Amino acid sequence: xxDRLAGGAGSAAGVEVALPHPGAARAxxxxxxxxxxxxxxxxxxxxxxxxLGLFIAYPFVMGIWLALTDTSVGRPGxxxxxxxxxxxxxxxIFQAAFRNTFxxxxxxxxxxxxxxxxxxxxxxxxxxxxxxxxxxxxxxFIVPTVLSTFAWRWMFxxxxxxxxxxxxxxxxxxxxxxxxxxxxxxxxxxxxxxLACAIVVNTWRGMPFFAITLLAGLQTINPDLHEAAALDxxxxxxxxxYVTWPLLKPVTxxxxxxxxxxxxxxxxxxxxxxxGGPANSTHLLATYAYQVGVHSGLLGEGAAISLFMFPVLFAxxxxxxxxxxxxxxx
Amino acid sequence: MMTKPVNRRQFLVGAxxxxxxxxxxxxxxxxxxxxxAQGTKLHIVRWVDFIPEADVELKRQAPEAxxxxxxEIVFEFINANDVQPRITAAIQSGAGADIFxxxxxxxxxxxxxxxxxxxxxxxxxxxxxxFYGVFQxxxxxxxxxxxxxxxxxxxxxxxxxxxxxxxxxxxxxxxxEEVRKAGAALKKKGKPWGQTLxxxxxxxxxxxxxxxxxxGGAETDPSxxxxxxxxxxxxxxxxxxxxxxxxxxxxxxxxWDDTNNNRAFHAGDICATLNGASIYIVAKRQKDKIRDERxxxxxxxxxxxxxxxxxxxxxxxxxxxNGHGVMKYSKNxxxxxxxxxxxxxxxxxxxxxxxxxxxxxxxxxxxxKHPMWDxxxxxxxxxxxxxxxxxxxGHAGPSTGKATEAFSKYIIVDMYAKAVQGMKAEDAVRWxxxxxxxxxxx
Numbered sequence: 001x002x003d004r005l006a007g008g009a010g011s012a013a014g015v016e017v018a019l020p021h022p023g024a025a026r027a028x029x030x031x032x033x034x035x036x037x038x039x040x041x042x043x044x045x046x047x048x049x050x051x052l053g054l055f056i057a058y059p060f061v062m063g064i065w066l067a068l069t070d071t072s073v074g075r076p077g078x079x080x081x082x083x084x085x086x087x088x089x090x091x092x093i094f095q096a097a098f099r100n101t102f103x104x105x106x107x108x109x110x111x112x113x114x115x116x117x118x119x120x121x122x123x124x125x126x127x128x129x130x131x132x133x134x135x136x137x138x139x140x141f142i143v144p145t146v147l148s149t150f151a152w153r154w155m156f157x158x159x160x161x162x163x164x165x166x167x168x169x170x171x172x173x174x175x176x177x178x179x180x181x182x183x184x185x186x187x188x189x190x191x192x193x194x195l196a197c198a199i200v201v202n203t204w205r206g207m208p209f210f211a212i213t214l215l216a217g218l219q220t221i222n223p224d225l226h227e228a229a230a231l232d233x234x235x236x237x238x239x240x241x242y243v244t245w246p247l248l249k250p251v252t253x254x255x256x257x258x259x260x261x262x263x264x265x266x267x268x269x270x271x272x273x274x275x276g277g278p279a280n281s282t283h284l285l286a287t288y289a290y291q292v293g294v295h296s297g298l299l300g301e302g303a304a305i306s307l308f309m310f311p312v313l314f315a316x317x318x319x320x321x322x323x324x325x326x327x328x329x330x
Numbered sequence: 331m332m333t334k335p336v337n338r339r340q341f342l343v344g345a346x347x348x349x350x351x352x353x354x355x356x357x358x359x360x361x362x363x364x365x366x367a368q369g370t371k372l373h374i375v376r377w378v379d380f381i382p383e384a385d386v387e388l389k390r391q392a393p394e395a396x397x398x399x400x401x402e403i404v405f406e407f408i409n410a411n412d413v414q415p416r417i418t419a420a421i422q423s424g425a426g427a428d429i430f431x432x433x434x435x436x437x438x439x440x441x442x443x444x445x446x447x448x449x450x451x452x453x454x455x456x457x458x459x460x461f462y463g464v465f466q467x468x469x470x471x472x473x474x475x476x477x478x479x480x481x482x483x484x485x486x487x488x489x490x491x492x493x494x495x496x497x498x499x500x501x502x503x504x505x506x507e508e509v510r511k512a513g514a515a516l517k518k519k520g521k522p523w524g525q526t527l528x529x530x531x532x533x534x535x536x537x538x539x540x541x542x543x544x545x546g547g548a549e550t551d552p553s554x555x556x557x558x559x560x561x562x563x564x565x566x567x568x569x570x571x572x573x574x575x576x577x578x579x580x581x582x583x584x585x586w587d588d589t590n591n592n593r594a595f596h597a598g599d600i601c602a603t604l605n606g607a608s609i610y611i612v613a614k615r616q617k618d619k620i621r622d623e624r625x626x627x628x629x630x631x632x633x634x635x636x637x638x639x640x641x642x643x644x645x646x647x648x649x650x651x652n653g654h655g656v657m658k659y660s661k662n663x664x665x666x667x668x669x670x671x672x673x674x675x676x677x678x679x680x681x682x683x684x685x686x687x688x689x690x691x692x693x694x695x696x697x698x699k700h701p702m703w704d705x706x707x708x709x710x711x712x713x714x715x716x717x718x719x720x721x722x723x724g725h726a727g728p729s730t731g732k733a734t735e736a737f738s739k740y741i742i743v744d745m746y747a748k749a750v751q752g753m754k755a756e757d758a759v760r761w762x763x764x765x766x767x768x769x770x771x772x
Binding site: 072087090092093156158159160184186189194274275279280290292293295297298299 | 414415439440441580597734738
């Protein structure tokens with residue numbers, strides 16, 4: 001027996017929906033279980049929760065626990081509280097790595113964003129071979145980081161650098177009157193140069209991700225808006241600033257959040273390019289944590305160093321997501 | 331006399347006891363493989379040797395060892411800088427290779443995860459004239475051998491004989507000051523000295539530690555608990571390095587790893603460098619490819635000189651000593667020990683030793699008398715006895731895990747690297763002192 005109601009919540013207007021009578025006999029337990037939306041949701045979510053728990057939550061909790069102990073390779077540790085964190089904080093190599101991580105992340109993100117945006121605007125135009133150019137753009141992103149970084153390392157090689165050779169052939173280094181430097185450039189053998197080189201390689205590798213994502217964002221912008229702005233007399237820059245940028249801001253923020261997370265926790269690039277040298281001038285938190293934890297066998301101290309990344313990344317993500325939510329709400 | 335019939339079970343029990351009791355000798359005498367479970371595999375991880383033929387020889391020996399031991403012997407060769415991460419991961423996960431190659435004093439660092447191999451090591455030492463002194467403080471922990479010493483890669487200065495002759499040195503300069511002057515003269519001619527001060531396991535520390543020791547510097551006092559690096563000797567060594575770097579070296583060396591100097595030398599870009607014998611041996615084996623500026627095979631112009639130089643507080647080298655450790659988590663510990671015995675049998679070890687031509691010398695003194703030394707080229711003879719006097723880091727204290735930590739953090743190397751980049755010698759030493767105190771005095 002059912003009541004018949006016209007239109008109801010969730011039904012289209014004018015369609016009659018059959019609802020069970022309150023006094024009707026209850027369905028068998030097995031049917032109730034099978035039809036329960038809560039159980040279905042739990043069942044569908046369970047694999048993801050298990051995977052996240054195993055591969056994200058467990059290592060993270062384990063990392064916190066390790067950081068609070070003096071565990072070393074092959075030796076279970078004892079609880080030492082925040083000693084590892086204090087020890088790291090007062091370590092001059094850690095301080096250099098901490099500073100480097102911020103410098104590296106800041107400049108790499110700024111460069112990737114500005115160059116990625118510029119590239120996306122170029123690729124959004126119509127020109128012959130557009131698809132080929134767009135596809136080839138992704139190459140740096142597709143090639144494994146270790147391989148591409150090895151190639152860069154050869155290009156920056158202190159003895160056989162093709163870049164120094166090119167600069168020499170162009171007369172930009174050498175003893176000619178227009179030469180900028182009398183000697184070859186110390187790409188990886190000077191601390192400042194080496195960090196700059198690492199930023200360049202990171203930018204080269206990460207820029208396509210920015211460009212492609214921003215390009216996707218650009219293509220969602222209605223061309224009528226640009227036409228209207230042009231009719232109102234807005235020039236190229238004003239159209240970008242008042243039309244493109246506000247509409248692209250949410251996508252940009254998401255890309256920047258991803259990039260900051262990846263760059264701040266970068267490991268492979270520095271490990272292959274410089275190994276943290278010369279004299280620790282290019283160590284990042286991840287590479288220094290690896291050196292202490294894996295090479296010196298001090299797993300507790302290494303875990304503490306890597307955990308210094310967490311509050312910084314958490315704050316960055318929280319601030320940016322908050323800003324994003326505010327944008328969506330506006 | 332009546333003999334009691336033996337049933338199958340009794341035979342197996344008896345045979346098993348005989349094999350276990352007699353060890354490898356029993357196996358070989360019986361000409362029968364021991365009773366390891368079918369499909370047993372022994373996994374050994376070693377570095378990729380700078381003498382490729384050495385790895386080829388080990389690969390060639392693997393089937394022979396498999397046949398002799400009745401189990402599959404598998405070598406894996408990986409980049410030297412990746413061996414330590416592999417060991418750490420294996421120990422923490424309790425799974426991985428059965429035997430790992432151990433560098434320098436790693437048995438100290440991994441002591442809780444290594445099997446006592448004293449029985450194997452002591453038998454080898456007894457048979458082959460004893461191990462070189464460097465292995466006592468590095469491979470023995472608490473009176474037990476936690477690794478079986480295998481070999482030592484001696485380092486020496488590889489130099490271009492004709493280039494030094496051009497500036498008036500018929501023999502290689504002997505003292506620190508002479509070397510600095512000769513290096514400066516050659517750099518002026520566009521032929522700098524090549525030396526790494528980068529974060530790399532071989533050529534950087536084997537340059538930096540002996541430099542400090544030979545000027546009278548040390549990390550700690552004999553107790554190993556008091557840091558004494560901030561001394562006149564260390565500061566003098568840093569000042570020498572600063573001058574040498576500026577006047578004589580290719581300044582790109584701050585970013586070199588262990589392969590850069592080999593390539594730079596073979597390309598004719600540097601006049602001298604600290605290295606194993608591989609520069610000479612590779613140049614000789616590839617004499618058609620590696621030629622000097624006159625088009626002649628370069629190896630004919632290469633010679634070796636002892637490092638560290640004279641004129642300081644003594645000559646104390648640091649060489650790349652190494653061996654093998656059996657992991658506690660391994661289910662094949664007995665097989666692993668049997669394999670190490672097999673590997674060190676004179677007739678097997680000899681084949682590998684000869685291929686090396688002096689690049690890697692044995693861990694025991696017996697091999698100093700091997701006829702190979704009568705046949706090797708004169709530039710390689712220096713390596714015959716080079717391992718006698720080598721030290722290990724941590725000096726003047728014991729070479730503990732703390733010494734490994736200081737080594738892994740490249741503190742001594744970076745002390746020199748900071749100084750050649752412009753830091754005052756006294757400040758660079760003070761920086762190293764602070765870092766070492768955090769390790770040794772914590």
